[in-house]
Amino acid sequence: MMIIDVHCHAWPDALAERALSGRVPQLERHGDGRISSLRDVLTRSGVDRGVLLGIADTARHVDGVNRFVARERGDRLLGFGTVHPDLPAEENLASLRRNGITGVKLHSLFQGVAYDDPRLWDVLEAFGSEIAVIAHVGAGGDRRSNERATPAMVRDIARRFPDLRLIACHFGGYHRLDEAEDVLLGENVYLETSWPPTMAEVDPDRVRKIIGRHGADRVVFGSDWPMADPAREIAAIRALGLSDERTERILGGNFARLMGLNGDD
Template sequence: MRTPVLDAHTHVWPDHIAARALAGRVPGMDASFDGTVAGLRAAMDRSGVDRAVVMGIADHARHVHRTNEFIGGLRSERLVPFGTVHPELSVEENLDSLRRHHVHGVKLHPLFQGFSLDDRRIWALLEAFDDEFPVITHVGKGGTPETDRRATPAMLADIVRTFPRLRLVACHFGGFHRLDEAEEQVVGLPVVLETSWPPTLAGLDAARVREVIRRHGADRIVFGSDWPMSDPATEIEVLRNLGLTEQETAGILGGNLARWLVGADAAEVTA
C-alpha cells in the first residue's frame, strides 16, 4: 500500500494578486509556477502529492486578518491551512485571528515580515501558541545582507531550547544557504527539519544531505517543496534517489508530517 505523500511547504495567493506578490519576491530567484490555488492543485496532481500545507503570509499587520480569512477558507481534505501573525499586533489580536479563521497553524517568514526570530514580540507569540498552534518558520538567508540576519540557525536553536512544548518545523534543513551553521547548531536538536532548497535540493551534495538526515534522525525530517519556487515532482525524485531506506523515505515523504500535524512527537514516528 502506497504511503500518502505530504508537502509541508507551499504558498498561495488570491488569483488577482498572485503575479504581483511573486514579482521579485526573492532577489535572484524566480518562481517556477504561478502561486494560485488552481496552480498548486495541478502541481499536486502531476507530482503525486496527496496533501499539502498551504501558507499565507501577511507582510504587514494590516493584512493579517484578510490573509487568514483567505487561507483558512482553503481547508479541505487536501489542503491544510497555515496562517499568519505579525508582531505589530497584540498577542490577543493574533490569536483571535487564527482561531476565528480556523487555520491549523502558523507560518513565520522573517524575510518578508520585517522581524527577526529573536524579536521578543515573536517570542511572546510562541509562548502563547504553546502546543495549540504548530509553527513552520523560514530559517536562513534571504537575498540581502539585511534579510540574511533575520533568521539564523543560532536564533532557531535558542527558540528550540526556550520553548520545548512548541511544535516547530524549521524550513531548509534549519539554514537556507547557511548549512554549515545549521549542521553545527541545529542538527540533532529536538526540532523537525524540512527539506526544501529552492530552486532544487539537487543543488546540494546528496551524500551531505543523507548525512544530515541520518545525524538528525530521518523520523524528524519532512518533505517540503516550497512551491511555487520549486517543482514538487523534481524534489520528490531527488529525495527518492538519496540512498535512504524505503522506510526512511516513506516517513520523510509523508508519515512524519502526518503525525506532526496531529500533535504526535515526530521522534516517535515510524513510516
C-alpha cells in the same frame, strides 16, 4: 503512503503576480503562485496533500490572510496561517482560533521579523503546543535581512519553548548549512527539505549525513512551490537511497504524526 508537501505558497489569482513580484528575483519560478494552479500541480506531482502557507507582510493583513487560508483549505490542501509581531499575542491567537487554523508560517524576509524579537517570543509563548510553526531560516535577501532568521535563533526558540511544534525550512539554514549543522542538528525541531531551485543541488552524501545525525523521524518534505517543482523534489528525496521506511516518513508520515493527521483529515 501519503505524500505531504508542507511548503506551498499561493495567493488569490488576482493578487499572485503582484505578491510574487520582486520576491527572490534571483530564483526562477516553477509556477505562477495562483491558488487555482496549486491543486493541479500537486496532483501532477503525485502529492496527496499540500500545506498552503499564508504570509501577512503587515499586521493589518493578518486576519484577511487567515480568512483566505481557512476558505481554501480542504480537499487536497491543509492550511497554515499567519501572525505578525506588530499585533498583540492575544490578537494573533484569536485570529487563528477564529479561522480554525492550527499552524503558522513565519517568514523573516517578507515580514521583516527577527526571530529574537521579544514581541515574537510573546506570540510563540502564547502558542504552547496548540499552534505549530514552520519558519524560513537562512539567507535569501540582503545581508541585513539574512540576519533576522539564523539557525542559532531557531535553536534558541526551540530551547526556550520546548512544547512548540517547530519546523525549520531549508534544512535549518538556506545557504547557511554549515551553521545549521553546527547548532540545530539534534535540537527539538523538525527540518524541512526545500532548497530552491532544487534540493538536488545539495551534495546527496551531505544530506544523508544530516538526516542520519538529526534523525529521519524529524525531517519533513517541502518543495517551496512556486520556487521549485514538487515532482523534482520528491525524486531528489527518493534518489538519496534511504530505506523505504525512512523515505515514507520524510515524504509524509512525520508531518502527519506531528499534526495528528489521519486519512480523514
